[in-house]
Amino acid sequence: MAETALVDAMPDWVIRSEGFGKRYGKRQAVSGISLAVRAGELFGLIGPDGAGKSSLMKAVAGVLKYDSGTLEVFGTDMARDAAAESVKARIGLMPQGLGQNLYGDLSVEENVDFFAKLRLVPDELARERKEKLLGVTRLANFRTRPMKQLSGGMKQKLGLVCTLIHAPELIVLDEPTTGVDPVSRRDFWQILAELVSSQGLSALVSTAYMDEASRFARMALMHEGRVLAQGQPKEILALRAGSVVSCVPHEQVRARAALAANYAQVEALGPRLRVFVPELAREAAEGAVTRLIDAAGGATAYDSGEAELEDVFVALLAGSHTSADAGEASAAPAAAGNAAAPAIEAISLARRFGDFVAVSDVSFTVREGEIFGLLGANGAGKTTAIKMLTGILPPSSGGGRIAGVDIARELGCVKSRIGYMSQAFSLYLDLTVSENIRLYAGLYGLTRAERAARLDWVLEMAGLHALADTLAAELPMGQRQRLALGCALVHRPRVLFLDEPTSGVDPVGRRAFWDVLFRLSRVDGVALLVTTHYMSEAEHCDHLALMFAGRIVADATPGAMKAALEQDMGALYEVSGEKAPAFAPVLAAAGITGVSVHGRNLHVLCRDGARLTALAGGQGGLQVRARALTMEDVFVERVRALEKEAGR
Incomplete structure (x- = not known):
């Protein structure tokens, strides 16, 4: 514009x-x-x-x-x-x-x-x-x-x-x-x-x-x-009119395929699907999505709302930046087996460095086919916990199992069953796409026949067949990350650790990356453990654990965490209007403390929406509307409360 x-x-x-x-x-x-x-x-x-x-x-x-x-x-x-x-x-x-x-x-x-x-x-x-x-x-x-x-x-x-x-x-x-x-x-x-x-x-x-x-x-x-x-x-936002519809389908993979055949922007967020419907108002958009989902097994918990800036950004990029869709995953990395079986078990893990306790009594379980998010502020102990589970650091006490293998007694076997994609870029930029894949296949000890088969699988999974002879340095960031993911999966691991996996990737590339992760979890049964500061990625997870000062302080689904915050602190409202920034001191004087500035608007966590609306009405020209809680709201409020309790 x-x-x-x-x-x-x-x-x-x-x-x-x-x-x-x-x-x-x-x-x-x-x-x-x-x-x-x-x-x-x-x-x-x-x-x-x-x-x-x-x-x-x-x-x-x-x-x-x-x-x-x-x-x-x-x-x-x-x-x-x-x-x-x-x-x-x-x-x-x-x-x-x-x-x-x-x-x-x-x-x-x-x-x-x-x-x-x-x-x-x-x-x-x-x-x-x-x-x-x-x-x-x-x-x-x-x-x-x-x-x-x-x-x-x-x-x-x-x-x-x-x-x-x-x-x-x-x-x-x-x-x-x-x-x-x-x-x-x-x-x-x-x-x-x-x-x-x-x-x-x-x-x-x-x-x-x-x-x-x-x-x-x-x-x-x-x-x-x-x-x-x-x-x-x-x-x-007005450049691309439309609405967002979300639901919890009974058959997520099938429902996602039905929506993706009709709409360009479809995301899997844990058990939910979220779709941007261009040009239609909320009621019409929800009706259109419902008809498609009903033909693909049905759904519960329909909801609709306004489009967000990322939806518009992705729509504006359409045509100038395309992401490959590899279809449903083929040549599965491992037999999915029992979907309820534990793939990662942390059992009272603890790690001390001298007198400093980095991790204290951490326990959690990640199931096969589950996307699990490990969240926490800087210094919370996330990286140390991951290093113990992957065998990089020995625990001071406690233990764990990866795909049924004890991390202390069978470390070599553990390393053969996991894939790890670090935050630091792990590719060789002066090698081509196919050369990077072959190198990692060799490092993991694959035979010549296995290397050929896995090369084809990674290229298909990452949508990189046409770029097999391109130097990694020449790839856009989103394609590089999919290549790095493929290299981490080349030896068919049953468990994948991802550290800040989409840092620096544009929204189109990030959504394509998460599409791949969705297929790995839902179709191939790979267990994914993700650490991230990017709270929109937390929405993609089936289950979350929040770490603070080396401990797990919350362990639930994203929906359950949001519901708990709303019960404790109230609903989230947005106050907009020319006088909105000046309204913050009025709210503070009224004892409403959950206020943050968002551009020209205020976001307010409040138990009494009617009182907030009345206060805003006294300022003239201010509008109040309810907003859905995000995982960032949950993270910030929970960590601030813990910091206050700890006297920080």
Whole structure:
């Protein structure tokens, strides 16, 4: 959606680009970007890795030369070096990566003092700003702690303090919440919204998380170096009219196939199916889906609602980015056997490092054909638990079984029965697709005949037959992840461990990846254990375990966790309208504490919806509507309550 007319008419912009482009050698990284950011606006760049976000942001900050088009910041032409230098004092840049602009051996306070001196802030003014910013970010009690000992969320908050210490008018934050747990992510956004509102800051912020898009006043959706759409969230939603229908089918595989034959966007979320129905209002959409499902075995618990920004993003990408559908899985990795049999059993697992208890008395069970999510904030003990189950670390006490094999007594047999896809990219980029598969087949000891059969199976499963001779380095991220998954499955494991499996993958690629996982679990009976900070992935799981301080503190289905939160804290409501941000103090004064800022709206957890509506009515122009709870709501509220109980 072009905004050229809007750009020309805006007198209060701080950033304006027209036809912006950047090349790296022969690769065109960014092409034809035209956008504008108003003064005092929180503007988002939304897109996966490789979308071109960082190139644009570095150019805005004056640290990267560009090749075509124009870019002006505060009315200054950033193509001229001298001019760009003249506005750098008015800009604060926070680069991508946890703590990338910080110094690990310096304390929190020493980092802030260093940046204040670097920015030539007078000592008295620096002290005043430092105390205020450390207070706002709740880092004041950690001022003597070395940066390298901070959690990911605390590093990002310290990075924000150092970016703001010289009081810039524009801050440029490149993926500030990537790799940060959901509690710290929400905390970061709350702080940023407060600073933008109270200090009149302009902010250009990028993210790969589609669920963060609603937090921006305006945004640009980016893909492969181009802007697909830009505007307010409601304007982008209007680009692809439609509704979302969900249900719990009696025969999930059959029902999914029936829906996929008619609609482009169908997702399996645990036992549910979710489908985006274009062009139809909720009632008509639900009727259309019901007719298809009834012919495929029927369903219960139908529900319908409005489309979300990710649905629109995927619809906009249709035609420019296609995902292969390998059909129902063939050559199953292992006999599914009894679907109720345990595939993973953690039995009172514990691990100590000296006096530090990383994992304490952890027990859970994953069944064959089940997708199990292990959730937790940074440092909760997830990775340590996985390392014990996969034989990388010996447990200090307790034990476990993988596909019926004891992890302590038969470690070699355990390793032959599991597949592991790490968060770090595990492919050889200078090898082709087929060479990577053959390499892993050889490492797992497959015979020549087995290697040939598994090569064909992986290519089919991942939809990569046409790319068999392509270098892994040349694949889009989504196809790389499917190849990495295939390499983890090449030896027919019965259990698959996935660590942040879709980090950096665009929504189309991510949905294609989860389609493959759905077939592996439902058709082949593979047990999947997923660790993730991406709460929309938690919705795909059949069962979840939430870890806190090394312990399992919740173990239930996503639906049961949501129902428990609603019983304890009430339903979720969205308050919208021009005066919505100013309504938060009114709610706090009324004793309603479950409030978070989402762009120009508020999300409120509240037991008394009628009282909330009455309070909003007294403000004039505010609207209140119920929203469905998400796993992020569950995660954030549960972990915050546990932290409060622990005195953190």
